[in-house]
Amino acid sequence: MVKMCCLGAGYVGGPTMAVIALKCPDVEVVVVDISTARIDAWNSETLQIYEPGLDDVVKQCRGRNLLFSNDIEKHVSEADIVFVSVNTPTKTRGLGAGKAADLTYWESAARLIADVAKSDKIVVEKSTVPVRTAEAIEKILNHNSDGISFQILSNPEFLAEGTAIQDLFSPDRVLIGGRETREGRRAVEALKDVYAHWVPEDRILTTNLWSAELSKLAANAFLAQRISSVNAMSALCEATGANVAEVAYAVGKDSRVGPKFLNASVGFGGSCFQKDILNLVYICECNGLPEVANYWKQVIKINDYQKSRFVNRVVSSMFNTVANKRIAVLGFAFKKDTGDTRETPAIDVCKGLLGDQAKISIYDPQVTEDQIQRDLAMNKFDWDHPLHLQPMSPTAIKQVSVAWDAYEAAKDAHGICILTEWDEFKTLDYTRIYESMQKPAFVFDGRNVVDPES
Numbered sequence: 001m002v003k004m005c006c007l008g009a010g011y012v013g014g015p016t017m018a019v020i021a022l023k024c025p026d027v028e029v030v031v032v033d034i035s036t037a038r039i040d041a042w043n044s045e046t047l048q049i050y051e052p053g054l055d056d057v058v059k060q061c062r063g064r065n066l067l068f069s070n071d072i073e074k075h076v077s078e079a080d081i082v083f084v085s086v087n088t089p090t091k092t093r094g095l096g097a098g099k100a101a102d103l104t105y106w107e108s109a110a111r112l113i114a115d116v117a118k119s120d121k122i123v124v125e126k127s128t129v130p131v132r133t134a135e136a137i138e139k140i141l142n143h144n145s146d147g148i149s150f151q152i153l154s155n156p157e158f159l160a161e162g163t164a165i166q167d168l169f170s171p172d173r174v175l176i177g178g179r180e181t182r183e184g185r186r187a188v189e190a191l192k193d194v195y196a197h198w199v200p201e202d203r204i205l206t207t208n209l210w211s212a213e214l215s216k217l218a219a220n221a222f223l224a225q226r227i228s229s230v231n232a233m234s235a236l237c238e239a240t241g242a243n244v245a246e247v248a249y250a251v252g253k254d255s256r257v258g259p260k261f262l263n264a265s266v267g268f269g270g271s272c273f274q275k276d277i278l279n280l281v282y283i284c285e286c287n288g289l290p291e292v293a294n295y296w297k298q299v300i301k302i303n304d305y306q307k308s309r310f311v312n313r314v315v316s317s318m319f320n321t322v323a324n325k326r327i328a329v330l331g332f333a334f335k336k337d338t339g340d341t342r343e344t345p346a347i348d349v350c351k352g353l354l355g356d357q358a359k360i361s362i363y364d365p366q367v368t369e370d371q372i373q374r375d376l377a378m379n380k381f382d383w384d385h386p387l388h389l390q391p392m393s394p395t396a397i398k399q400v401s402v403a404w405d406a407y408e409a410a411k412d413a414h415g416i417c418i419l420t421e422w423d424e425f426k427t428l429d430y431t432r433i434y435e436s437m438q439k440p441a442f443v444f445d446g447r448n449v450v451d452p453e454s
């Protein structure tokens, strides 16, 4: 039986390994993490991650060929294939602060693998990493182990949160990059055999290591660029009377453009887009390509502009002051069908409104009050000016309350901001909401979920 171990039981490691275990009953999969709390949650009845379909997959294979454990050394040393799916956040201090990827977790994972390995292993980069990280990892592994051979593969993950299980069951493509040597090609084939249990062969792409690493950053940059393009267009639509949904529909009908990922919004969020584009920007700068770096930087700048434009629109529409006015915020997660709030535009929008002394009442079906309070209390790290951090005042935090449903949040509010496109917001009784609000009542729909006709 092939033994696999994955370092990192997060949003990627947990679901990805659970699906591999489900689809490959002949493989033993162990997911390990330095966080005991995370492993305990994976072993409990209530998973920490809200992801449609995930519960079912975990229940089917946990205890069969899927294990969650804190015994990192044992399981890494026994594995034939070790996936590394640890976090690779943006550096907040030192060289490249605000842009470069922080590879501290990755490096300590690599050193641990080298320390405990007693047999040859394939080490798979699952985390999103800067191009040429595999070279550094190879050096760390090969200089710290006794005659054991390691093959490094890059196998970036393309799942999106909220649709992770669907994406893993039926991926557009699986990408595997490896060394162009006999051993490298053999390692690529071994990983390809795993995915071939359920992914059609023509969807499994193999490339060299650097192409695979860079493709992941490029894919996220292209996706985010579409959103910033349509969001930039939304500003012009609002100035001219054009309707951005109609413009996006017309543009997307061109088969060369395609209809997906053209929804104008309050801005993109999530743990990946901003982080990965900033990483790309930094890599371009390090490679002496400032024009290319500036091109991609603009995608982030438009995203920041879109969030502040939204706040400005709220304040200016409400007679230039929201001080002590009650504003209901519907949706706090960075997109629907997830409880994840990393880089959610709701944080910036709420902070902007609090900065103007609004009282806000927040409702999100999957985000806890604790999480909201933590997110709003956290200092915002300004990627463009890493040294100028803006602390949130304790009085502003007191202006926040969390409601148990949308109707409660909207009661007595002067305005509503819709910041996540949860399906339930499409079918709310907006007449009831309107009646319970202060007049004149305002709705600011940051996700185009309300149909003004109905």
Ligand code: NAD
Binding pocket: 007, 008, 009, 010, 011, 012, 013, 032, 033, 034, 035, 038, 085, 086, 087, 088, 105, 106, 108, 109, 126, 127, 128, 129, 157, 158, 159, 160, 161, 271, 272
């Ligand atoms: P996460 O923060 O949810 O999970 C990472 C986990 O790794 C944490 O639980 C942490 O405790 C653990 N960890 C850190 N160092 C460790 C070590 N040395 N040994 C064992 N465990 C360790 O992060 P995530 O969202 O799962 O993302 C992981 C990687 O996948 C990142 O590089 C990210 O860019 C990439 N990615 C994320 C997504 C997504 O939608 N979240 C999609 C594709 C790719």
Ligand code: UDX
Binding pocket: 157, 158, 159, 160, 161, 162, 220, 223, 227, 260, 261, 262, 263, 264, 265, 266, 267, 268, 269, 270, 271, 272, 273, 334, 335, 336
């Ligand atoms: C993204 C990539 O899609 C995925 O392939 C990669 O592996 C990880 O990063 P994720 O961040 O989970 O996935 O969600 P995604 O669906 O891409 O949405 C990101 C943000 O963009 C969300 O805030 C979403 O609301 C926003 N978005 C998306 C828009 O504003 N408009 C759109 O048309 C699409």
